[in-house]
Amino acid sequence: MTLVEFPAIAMAAVACWVLGSLLQIPAGRSKPVAVFSWTLFVGGSAVLVWFLVSYWIALERPPLRTLGETRLWYATLIPLVGFLVEYRWGIRWLKYYCIGLATLFLGINLLHPDVFQKALMPALQSVWFVPHVVVYLVAYVLLAASSVAGFHNLWLQYRNKSSKVSESMSHYLALLGFVLLTFGLVFGALWAKEAWGHYWTWDPKETWAFISWLAYLGYLHLVARKTRVTTLQWYLGLAFLVLLVCWFGVNYLPSAQNSVHTYSG
Amino acid sequence: MQSSRTTADAGTAVEGFGGAALFTIFAIVAGFAVEWLTAGSGIVIPRWPVNFLFLAAFASGIVAVGLGMRDRPVVAWMGGIPVGLSLIVGLALLSFIGGFLPQDPAPAGSMVARLRLNSIFSSWPFAFVAFLFLGNLGFSLLWKTIPFRPANLQFILFHGGFWIALSCGLLGSSDLQRLVIPLYEGQESGVAYEMPSEQPLRLPYSIYLKDFEILEYVPQFALYDPSTDQVIDEKSRMVPEVRKGARAVWPGIVSATVLDFLPDAVPGKDGNPVLAAEGHKGVPFARIRVELEGQPAVEQWINGGGPGINPQFFPVGNYFIVIAPGQPKAFSSSVLIRGNDGQRRVATLEVNKPVDFQGWKLYQMGYDEKAGRWSTMSLVEAVNDPWLPAVYLGFFMIMGGNLLFFWKGIKKMEAA
Numbered sequence: 001m002t003l004v005e006f007p008a009i010a011m012a013a014v015a016c017w018v019l020g021s022l023l024q025i026p027a028g029r030s031k032p033v034a035v036f037s038w039t040l041f042v043g044g045s046a047v048l049v050w051f052l053v054s055y056w057i058a059l060e061r062p063p064l065r066t067l068g069e070t071r072l073w074y075a076t077l078i079p080l081v082g083f084l085v086e087y088r089w090g091i092r093w094l095k096y097y098c099i100g101l102a103t104l105f106l107g108i109n110l111l112h113p114d115v116f117q118k119a120l121m122p123a124l125q126s127v128w129f130v131p132h133v134v135v136y137l138v139a140y141v142l143l144a145a146s147s148v149a150g151f152h153n154l155w156l157q158y159r160n161k162s163s164k165v166s167e168s169m170s171h172y173l174a175l176l177g178f179v180l181l182t183f184g185l186v187f188g189a190l191w192a193k194e195a196w197g198h199y200w201t202w203d204p205k206e207t208w209a210f211i212s213w214l215a216y217l218g219y220l221h222l223v224a225r226k227t228r229v230t231t232l233q234w235y236l237g238l239a240f241l242v243l244l245v246c247w248f249g250v251n252y253l254p255s256a257q258n259s260v261h262t263y264s265g
Numbered sequence: 266m267q268s269s270r271t272t273a274d275a276g277t278a279v280e281g282f283g284g285a286a287l288f289t290i291f292a293i294v295a296g297f298a299v300e301w302l303t304a305g306s307g308i309v310i311p312r313w314p315v316n317f318l319f320l321a322a323f324a325s326g327i328v329a330v331g332l333g334m335r336d337r338p339v340v341a342w343m344g345g346i347p348v349g350l351s352l353i354v355g356l357a358l359l360s361f362i363g364g365f366l367p368q369d370p371a372p373a374g375s376m377v378a379r380l381r382l383n384s385i386f387s388s389w390p391f392a393f394v395a396f397l398f399l400g401n402l403g404f405s406l407l408w409k410t411i412p413f414r415p416a417n418l419q420f421i422l423f424h425g426g427f428w429i430a431l432s433c434g435l436l437g438s439s440d441l442q443r444l445v446i447p448l449y450e451g452q453e454s455g456v457a458y459e460m461p462s463e464q465p466l467r468l469p470y471s472i473y474l475k476d477f478e479i480l481e482y483v484p485q486f487a488l489y490d491p492s493t494d495q496v497i498d499e500k501s502r503m504v505p506e507v508r509k510g511a512r513a514v515w516p517g518i519v520s521a522t523v524l525d526f527l528p529d530a531v532p533g534k535d536g537n538p539v540l541a542a543e544g545h546k547g548v549p550f551a552r553i554r555v556e557l558e559g560q561p562a563v564e565q566w567i568n569g570g571g572p573g574i575n576p577q578f579f580p581v582g583n584y585f586i587v588i589a590p591g592q593p594k595a596f597s598s599s600v601l602i603r604g605n606d607g608q609r610r611v612a613t614l615e616v617n618k619p620v621d622f623q624g625w626k627l628y629q630m631g632y633d634e635k636a637g638r639w640s641t642m643s644l645v646e647a648v649n650d651p652w653l654p655a656v657y658l659g660f661f662m663i664m665g666g667n668l669l670f671f672w673k674g675i676k677k678m679e680a681a
């Protein structure tokens with residue numbers, strides 16, 4: 001499949017999610033409706049997974065090179081986090097936020113279509129390419145969710161409705177995200193040694209990856225110090241801003257002139 | 266996450282974050298003061314064996330002080346979380362400068378150069394913070410390691426790995442050599458250049474370049490708009506590949522079909538291209554049939570041009586149908602490496618596939634980009650990093666700790 005089919009695919013996925021969400025209203029009263037609603041949720045994601053796989057095949061390379069392609073992954077993965085959180089913690093609101101974000105990313109891709117381009121520069125042709133980028137993408141997905149959960153917890157607290165479950169959810173999302181950030185960082189260093197001759201050169205993207213890692217390292221040590229819950233939720237909510245700089249923002253900073261890392265998107 | 270009783274108590278007994286933050290700010294300010302006074306000269310890490318001796322003394326100092334004076338409040342404080350957190354923030358702030366401002370040469374005497382904001386990662390404030398960071402991390406690591414408890418393994422791997430990777434990476438940077446070796450087909454060279462000084466150096470081995478080769482992706486054809494220097498979107502938004510039978514449609518403008526494709530040809534006597542003889546001197550030629558609405562189809566050869574071969578386009582109104590060469594897919598150098606001790610090795614250097622020779626890693630780095638596919642010159646980078654095994658040990662410890670952390674995290678999550 002190519003980008004010609006993308007608009008139809010994106011519409012189909014969003015339609016599934018929207019319909020699934022609407023059916024959640026009557027789902028509480030009827031088991032078959034609930035099942036149907038969840039079939040639609042999962043179906044929307046399945047459509048995107050299917051597109052990703054066939055796009056990968058058509059491109060003859062992993063679709064991980066341009067910003068648009070990473071947005072496609074993000075749109076595919078983030079609703080899955082929402083579904084898993086509901087499955088694991090019984091928290092229902094997160095999936096709507098995740099679907100909204102995925103829709104936003106699909107929308108950006110529709111407005112700024114990528115060019116279908118098979119070429120993959122030699123430095124990217126490495127066994128490390130896929131693990132490094134995918135680990136980072138999943139980390140971003142989890143940490144985005146932990147950020148929203150952090151703000152949501154503050155809102156709950158403000159209304160005197162704080163929930164222990166919701167607080168432990170934001171914590172574990174951040175913890176898993178940090179584990180993946182760490183793997184991403186180390187994989188990146190190991191790859192850089194093979195491709196560029198040195199494992200660490202303080203390239204702006206590397207520097208920002210390090211700063212983001214430090215931000216979440218700070219969070220874990222605050223937790224170890226038994227910091228107040230409110231502070232921790234604020235911290236998680238805002239820490240994601242640092243990741244956003246690392247992901248998109250770096251391209252626009254004065255330091256990025258010479259980066260080998262900026263996406264060609 | 267739980268704190269172990271002893272260190273957490275020692276850490277909290279002294280004071281909270283105020284003192285730790287002040288301490289970190291003081292280290293940073295002192296570092297910038299040193300830079301200002303030395304006109305931004307930065308820190309020069311001594312080379313082997315001085316850097317190693319320094320590291321050994323530092324580590325022994327941590328062990329001696331950490332074990333012998335652990336009851337002193339100052340020492341407990343130095344190894345506690347408040348100081349650790351403040352230093353993490355300090356390190357993040359300095360890294361922020363490095364991630365925001367270009368790390369390039371700046372006019373001497375400018376504010377940026379005097380404070381060394383343009384080379385922050387070799388500046389005194391960075392060195393001070395990293396040094397204290399290693400001290401803090403070292404104490405906490407020591408106290409979790411002695412006495413040893415299996416439950417602390419994750420902590421030890423993670424913090425120990427980071428300690429090793431950071432200390433050896435920073436102190437070993439002075440022993441890192443990255444040299445560029447220009448090679449020409451059919452010639453042997455044992456001379457490398459230090460960058461950016463271009464200082465020549467004789468290597469303990471020499472490299473003979475048998476052949477340099479570039480593989481390209483299939484060329485593509487595009488409708489080019491010279492007024493905007495951009496290509497017009499094809500119907501499918503693909504940049505169509507030049508293949509026999511391939512058809513491209515630019516809606517409302519023109520469509521084109523590839524009738525014939527010669528990937529490697531030269532112009533012939535009668536205007537038709539002929540296959541290039543042995544060697545790489547040809548360019549891609551394509552015979553295309555162009556259909557403009559309401560006009561009879563036209564067939565013509567076009568080519569992308571190259572050394573001694575003029576490119577041929579097909580004009581369509583204000584646009585041109587052109588062949589764009591495929592982007593480089595792989596480039597490689599077949600070489601024979603000979604050590605001064607007589608050791609020989611035949612190898613192929615390729616991007617992402619460096620070759621080891623007597624402690625050096627040799628990388629395919631570049632080529633004469635003006636000549637492109639016809640380059641007979643290959644740039645090889647030679648890297649010697651004696652501290653690499655130590656840094657990698659650190660990396661693998663971090664990954665081990667990370668796995669345990671993940672596993673423990675999942676177990677606690679199930680329990681929660």
Ligand code: HEM
Binds near residue numbers: 266267269345402
């Ligand atoms: C890299 C720089 C780091 C520094 C300077 C640092 C520093 C410290 C310090 C001083 C403590 C307090 C020790 C104690 O009171 O027992 C601590 C605790 C802790 N650190 Fe780190 N740490 C670093 C990295 C990490 C990393 C990468 C992790 C990731 C898993 C981590 C996880 C922890 C945990 C879980 C604790 C609490 C351990 C406990 O008390 O049981 N640290 N750290």
